[in-house]
Amino acid sequence: MSQGLLAILFGAIFVNNILLMRFLGLCPFFGVSTRFSTAIGMSSAVLFVMTFATWITWGIYQLVLVPGSVLLGGILPQGLVFLRTVSFILVIAALVQLVEMFLKKTVPVLYSALGIYLPLITTNCAILGVAFLVIDNKFGFLQGTIFAIGTAFGFGLVMILFAALRERLELAPISKSFRGYPIAFIAAALVSIAFLGFTNMFGISP
Amino acid sequence: MSADVKNPDFTQKETKESLLSPKPKGESGWKIFSKGIILENPVLILMLGLCPVLATSTTARDAAGMSAAVLFVLLMSNIVVSLFRKIIPNEVRIPVFIVIIATFVTIADYTMQAYQPGLYKVLGIFVPLIVVNCIVLGRAEGFAYHNGVWPSILDALGKAIGFALAIVIMGSIREILSKGTWFTLKIAPEAFQKNAVLFFGLPPGAFLVIGLLKAGINKIFKREG
Numbered sequence: 001m002s003q004g005l006l007a008i009l010f011g012a013i014f015v016n017n018i019l020l021m022r023f024l025g026l027c028p029f030f031g032v033s034t035r036f037s038t039a040i041g042m043s044s045a046v047l048f049v050m051t052f053a054t055w056i057t058w059g060i061y062q063l064v065l066v067p068g069s070v071l072l073g074g075i076l077p078q079g080l081v082f083l084r085t086v087s088f089i090l091v092i093a094a095l096v097q098l099v100e101m102f103l104k105k106t107v108p109v110l111y112s113a114l115g116i117y118l119p120l121i122t123t124n125c126a127i128l129g130v131a132f133l134v135i136d137n138k139f140g141f142l143q144g145t146i147f148a149i150g151t152a153f154g155f156g157l158v159m160i161l162f163a164a165l166r167e168r169l170e171l172a173p174i175s176k177s178f179r180g181y182p183i184a185f186i187a188a189a190l191v192s193i194a195f196l197g198f199t200n201m202f203g204i205s206p
Numbered sequence: 207m208s209a210d211v212k213n214p215d216f217t218q219k220e221t222k223e224s225l226l227s228p229k230p231k232g233e234s235g236w237k238i239f240s241k242g243i244i245l246e247n248p249v250l251i252l253m254l255g256l257c258p259v260l261a262t263s264t265t266a267r268d269a270a271g272m273s274a275a276v277l278f279v280l281l282m283s284n285i286v287v288s289l290f291r292k293i294i295p296n297e298v299r300i301p302v303f304i305v306i307i308a309t310f311v312t313i314a315d316y317t318m319q320a321y322q323p324g325l326y327k328v329l330g331i332f333v334p335l336i337v338v339n340c341i342v343l344g345r346a347e348g349f350a351y352h353n354g355v356w357p358s359i360l361d362a363l364g365k366a367i368g369f370a371l372a373i374v375i376m377g378s379i380r381e382i383l384s385k386g387t388w389f390t391l392k393i394a395p396e397a398f399q400k401n402a403v404l405f406f407g408l409p410p411g412a413f414l415v416i417g418l419l420k421a422g423i424n425k426i427f428k429r430e431g
Contacts, residue, residue, distance in 0.1 A: 021409050023256075023260045023261035025257070026260065085311055085312050089304055124338070132335070176430060177421050181420050182418070183417070186414060186417040192413055196409075
């Protein structure tokens with residue numbers, strides 16, 4: 001409860017940006033950020049799944065796993081904290097499947113926009129990483145939700161910024177051995193330097 | 207043991223998966239082992255599992271700790287997956303792999319927390335996050351599920367050493383430039399240590415170092431991308 005909600009939101013978007021400062025979710029970042037449209041699709045899918053996954057994993061941790069929990073406190077006073085990794089990854093994998101099926105049946109428009117990105121998200125370490133960070137930072141439900149949404153917006157911001165950059169890079173005359181990944185890394189280093197400027201905004205350091 | 211390489215379980219898996227996961231046809235043990243270190247280095251050539259490489263390579267010691275955790279998880283999950291490869295049904299293999307990997311990740315997580323609390327604090331959530339590392343799941347799916355125990359051990363060792371090589375090189379470069387030390391040994395002159403290039407210890411430094419490293423490798427191996 002030490003941090004205000006606004007500080008959590010802006011901290012997650014800028015100061016501790018998930019891609020450039022925390023290094024989570026880099027595979028989709030470098031894999032999908034080559035086109036503007038795919039970057040937007042991927043970011044929306046991440047926003048969607050990250051919020052849901054944080055709610056569900058937070059609920060499981062607080063209701064089932066934590067020592068003295070509501071559901072199992074009477075039977076297992078020590079709690080089941082050691083099952084955190086196993087349960088979170090399985091829940092996220094199942095959740096992605098459910099979201100996919102639900103969208104296909106009810107909102108086909110959204111499904112056709114996000115469909116191909118959803119399976120990729122299961123192995124996206126950003127989703128699981130945020131679930132762990134919410135637990136490690138001892139966030140409550142509202143703080144966790146704000147943190148997840150802020151992180152997803154930070155992901156989207158950098159993803160879209162970077163997609164625009166990479167569309168230009170493809171046309172630039174670059175020496176052969178720097179094409180593709182190396183120049184993307186170096187561009188990421190430059191964008192990351194810009195994000196260092198946000199350090200200590202709202203009194204939050206990375 | 208070498209007969210195992212030819213995949214005795216031909217019936218179900220072969221038809222569906224032959225395109226997805228090419229099997230080593232009569233490859234020698236040494237070749238399986240050595241492939242992962244240079245030619246198919248999971249990090250520097252295939253660009254897999256980048257998150258821990260960038261995040262935990264601030265110093266060479268952190269990098270070595272991370273590689274030890276990855277080595278343990280990769281080796282144990284490859285052994286278990288190859289032992290049970292004929293029992294695991296094809297349809298639910300991915301969830302089964304994830305549970306096996308997550309079990310060993312939890313063991314590594316708690317062991318490190320108990321015996322190396324300082325290192326654990328630095329590595330943070332990247333130890334439990336080995337569970338979503340594409341290298342580990344990729345080897346279970348692409349190799350251990352189709353091969354015997356001994357080739358799977360060799361494959362896991364090769365890939366883990368390849369991963370360790372990449373991350374320790376990154377960690378060494380960043381530690382020497384940002385602190386003037388290597389594995390906490392003072393190797394640079396006093397004057398350099400006082401005015402070290404702090405930039406390389408910060409997140410942008412990680413991107414820059416791996417970018418230049420990858421460009422150098424592309425140049426040497428005459429690759430692109």
